Amino acid sequence: MLIMQYKKDKERLNQILLTSENIKSNRDEILRLVPELTICVDCTQKHPNHIYNVYEHIEETVNKVDFNLVLKLTTLFHDIGKPYTKIFADGAERFWGHEDISEILSRLILKRLEYEDNLISIVCKLIKYHDYKIEATTDGVSKVIELIGQANMPYLLQVQTADLLSHAPKYYNVVIPTLRSVQIIYKENFNKEFNNILEA
16 A cells, blocks of 8 residues: 555656646645655755755756756755755855765655666766766866766766756856866767757
């Protein structure tokens, strides 16, 4: 009985993620399907790089990726670990190590909802490295490809772009040039078919 319910929950979550232009209109239902996200709703991010609380930031990020299940699930869960790591340091709220907690929680949730093991593995790997600072050099791009795999690199670049653009403009405007350079290096040296997400 419970297994059947989880299957229905997964199907409904997939439907929301793959059809909603703006998942903010589905907030109550998403929180019912994935109650572990509820703790993010009132979790502030008092930091100059942020303009949204954790759940609002998650919504903004999900809305900015393509309608692809890997991308949607990765962005939905990428910051779920933040409330458990929040500390106040150097005059701001910080979330050091949240990506590791997010990966652990996401794996448990995705297994409960009976997603396929291969999809879980990809999503969790992307979550683990979503904040990875990619050096804008051939070696830097090669290093991250070794960590996540060539097939997952386009996913990571899109997740990082969406995540970045869901921060404060004064922050992402400084970081965008580096990410654009990373995309160009990736396209020119590793995947000539790749379509840059951030065009010049």
